[in-house]
Amino acid sequence: MTILSLRNVSKSFGALTVADDVSFDVAAGQALGIIGPNGAGKSTLFNLITGNLTSDAGSIHFDGADVTRVPPMQRCLSGIGRSFQIPQPFDHLTVFENLLVAATHGQGKSEHEVEQDCVRILEQTEMSEVANNPAGGLRLLQRKRLELARAMATRPKLLLLDEIAGGLTDAECTALIDTIKGLHASGVTIIWIEHVLHALTSVVERLLVLDFGKVIGLGDPDEIMNSREVKEIYLGIEV
Numbered sequence: 001m002t003i004l005s006l007r008n009v010s011k012s013f014g015a016l017t018v019a020d021d022v023s024f025d026v027a028a029g030q031a032l033g034i035i036g037p038n039g040a041g042k043s044t045l046f047n048l049i050t051g052n053l054t055s056d057a058g059s060i061h062f063d064g065a066d067v068t069r070v071p072p073m074q075r076c077l078s079g080i081g082r083s084f085q086i087p088q089p090f091d092h093l094t095v096f097e098n099l100l101v102a103a104t105h106g107q108g109k110s111e112h113e114v115e116q117d118c119v120r121i122l123e124q125t126e127m128s129e130v131a132n133n134p135a136g137g138l139r140l141l142q143r144k145r146l147e148l149a150r151a152m153a154t155r156p157k158l159l160l161l162d163e164i165a166g167g168l169t170d171a172e173c174t175a176l177i178d179t180i181k182g183l184h185a186s187g188v189t190i191i192w193i194e195h196v197l198h199a200l201t202s203v204v205e206r207l208l209v210l211d212f213g214k215v216i217g218l219g220d221p222d223e224i225m226n227s228r229e230v231k232e233i234y235l236g237i238e239v
């Protein structure tokens with residue numbers, strides 16, 4: 001079953017086209033990776049899916065409904081959750097309080113109703129031990145995990161991860177990958193933008209390549225990474 005479908009989606013900022021007739025589907029439960037050079041339009045694509053940007057043309061369907069013109073809050077309530085490239089938790093609040101804020105706003109429920117959910121998400125993201133620590137004092141891996149946890153607290157059916165693996169040591173990256181694999185195994189659909197390719201390809205089943213806002217490749221990660229076009233355009237290798 002398809003959970004997300006983009007059809008001929010386009011977006012320009014003035015003369016700069018950042019999404020150029022983009023079409024693809026994501027099946028429920030699947031993990032899709034998105035790669036492409038800096039400025040290719042990857043984060044813009046996320047903003048179009050979450051509703052933070054509105055497309056100039058084309059349509060976006062999520063979970064059986066046309067969400068093309070639906071505002072971001074409503075898309076979040078319907079099950080689209082995201083992490084941000086630069087984690088910005090409430091530093092003065094504890095980890096648990098940060099989750100409560102995300103869960104009450106993202107699910108439209110009271111603190112009492114979401115408490116158990118937040119405890120479960122802390123376990124899922126291996127953050128239980130630091131639940132009562134202020135977010136401002138967390139190490140980088142923990143800040144990344146909190147970013148994951150905050151996105152999960154909105155109870156997404158579709159989780160969008162924006163460059164979450166950057167800046168970690170190899171061991172920390174492996175630990176984060178395990179957490180993401182756990183979330184994926186629990187059934188959540190994932191779209192993950194990432195420059196750390198070995199992390200991405202160890203999780204995703206399909207890979208989409210974006211260049212100048214255009215989809216230039218979509219398919220099996222091994223085949224995509226070995227394709228001539230990707231080597232030339234994305235990796236800058238002449239073949």
Ligand SMILES: Nc1ncnc2c1ncn2[C@@H]1O[C@H](COP(=O)(O)OP(=O)(O)OP(=O)(O)O)[C@@H](O)[C@H]1O
Pocket residue numbers: 013016018036037038039040041042043044045
């Ligand atoms: N609100 C905006 N107004 C004008 N231009 C923008 C806006 N947002 C993004 N852009 C431009 O659109 C292009 C695509 O940006 P985007 O952030 O989507 O790229 P990206 O593929 O995510 O890059 P990176 O890998 O560096 O994060 C860039 O040239 C960027 O400067």
